[in-house]
Amino acid sequence: MTKKIAVLPGDGIGPEIVAQAVKVLDALKADGLDIELEEGTIGGAGYDAAGDPLPEATLKLAREADAILLGAVGGPEYDKLDRPLRPERGLLRIRKELNLFANLRPALLYPELAEASSLKPEVVSGLDIMIVRELTGDVYFGQPRGIEERNGERVGFNTMLYSESEVRRVARVAFDIAMKRDKRLCSVEKANVLECSELWREVVLEVARDYPEVELSHMYVDNAAMQLVKWPKQFDVIVTGNIFGDILSDQASMLSGSIGMLPSASLDKDNKGMYEPIHGSAPDIAGQDKANPLATILSVAMMLRYTFADEVNAKRVEDAVKGVLAQGIRTVDIATEGCQTVACSAMGDAVVAAMRG
Ligand code: NAD
Numbered sequence: 171m172t173k174k175i176a177v178l179p180g181d182g183i184g185p186e187i188v189a190q191a192v193k194v195l196d197a198l199k200a201d202g203l204d205i206e207l208e209e210g211t212i213g214g215a216g217y218d219a220a221g222d223p224l225p226e227a228t229l230k231l232a233r234e235a236d237a238i239l240l241g242a243v244g245g246p247e248y249d250k251l252d253r254p255l256r257p258e259r260g261l262l263r264i265r266k267e268l269n270l271f272a273n274l275r276p277a278l279l280y281p282e283l284a285e286a287s288s289l290k291p292e293v294v295s296g297l298d299i300m301i302v303r304e305l306t307g308d309v310y311f312g313q314p315r316g317i318e319e320r321n322g323e324r325v326g327f328n329t330m331l332y333s334e335s336e337v338r339r340v341a342r343v344a345f346d347i348a349m350k351r352d353k354r355l356c357s358v359e360k361a362n363v364l365e366c367s368e369l370w371r372e373v374v375l376e377v378a379r380d381y382p383e384v385e386l387s388h389m390y391v392d393n394a395a396m397q398l399v400k401w402p403k404q405f406d407v408i409v410t411g412n413i414f415g416d417i418l419s420d421q422a423s424m425l426s427g428s429i430g431m432l433p434s435a436s437l438d439k440d441n442k443g444m445y446e447p448i449h450g451s452a453p454d455i456a457g458q459d460k461a462n463p464l465a466t467i468l469s470v471a472m473m474l475r476y477t478f479a480d481e482v483n484a485k486r487v488e489d490a491v492k493g494v495l496a497q498g499i500r501t502v503d504i505a506t507e508g509c510q511t512v513a514c515s516a517m518g519d520a521v522v523a524a525m526r527g
Pocket residue numbers: 183187241242243244245246258261429430446447448449450451452453454455460461462463465503
């Protein structure tokens with residue numbers, strides 16, 4: 171059956187980078203992939219078009235789609251809007267409306283880009299970690315929360331809260347991913363101090379019984395932060411809660427040097443997903459055909475793998491990206507001495523050419 175993909179370019183460099191990912195999707199379609207693309211507005215573009223960062227029509231399109239490809243949202247021209255109308259609200263709302271609870275963020279370093287990392291090449295070369303972060307629970311959503319006066323002074327409070335079912339569903343996603351990789355999963359929490367983490371660990375251990383082939387380990391979050399910079403290659407898949415994952419995934423993404431290279435996926439219980447680069451709308455370079463589209467193109471590879479279960483085409487896209495890097499073709503953000511620097515649109519063309527081999 172034809173798979174529907176909602177394409178939401180967003181703001182800033184969003185339209186430029188998404189156009190390159192669409193070239194890749196069009197090439198796959200020409201080779202027989204049964205997909206249909208439909209475009210919608212989100213973020214500042216949604217506000218401009220319909221007075222809402224998540225227009226009703228876009229939400230409908232996203233609900234009806236099998237997968238969503240997103241560029242980025244935001245820009246200085248929208249900073250003065252009331253909070254509910256700001257571009258970022260559109261993004262938070264679409265994640266919540268679609269119940270995208272599992273955020274997958276690979277931290278992967280292509281050998282050709284080892285020099286771009288702030289860590290020594292031997293520490294990061296060949297790095298390939300997948301962080302699975304729970305995205306709709308934890309201290310970011312737990313009740314009660316607030317700021318109030320107690321004993322004559324203001325106190326601020328939030329609640330770290332996970333239900334068994336929330337832990338179980340994200341743990342299953344992480345175990346399933348580990349099964350498709352090196353079959354090693356590290357669950358990160360703070361069970362020595364937090365009851366919430368104690369329950370997290372118990373539930374992860376219960377789920378582990380269904381995955382006897384996966385080697386499960388547990389690590390406290392403070393140690394995990396240290397190990398990620400000390401010897402990151404020890405990790406295969408990491409599963410963790412919302413706040414720990416927020417911090418660790420940003421830390422891990424920087425191991426690979428360039429923000430323009432890293433894709434992400436946010437999945438619901440049926441593997442419907444929203445796929446987007448981890449970077450923002452880069453207003454400083456928007457409209458200049460300079461942005462690196464590879465994070466967005468690699469997001470398409472994740473879409474093929476996780477929502478469409480199409481490993482062959484996922485690898486085809488990833489191999490094309492590797493091939494282009496091996497040829498020394500670079501956008502300006504990842505340029506090194508002796509390479510050929512190209513524009514965003516030329517990078518998209520180069521990936522398509524490499525797919526055609
Ligand atoms: P940013 O990620 O947009 O940019 C940070 C730096 O990285 C900039 O110098 C930018 O030029 C560069 N950069 C980012 N992506 C690049 C790419 N593909 N190729 C080459 N260089 C790239 O972060 P920021 O500047 O903090 O935020 C800009 C806007 O983006 C803000 O409005 C912010 O709210 C928004 N934002 C959106 C998302 C999202 O849509 N998911 C995420 C982060 C920030």
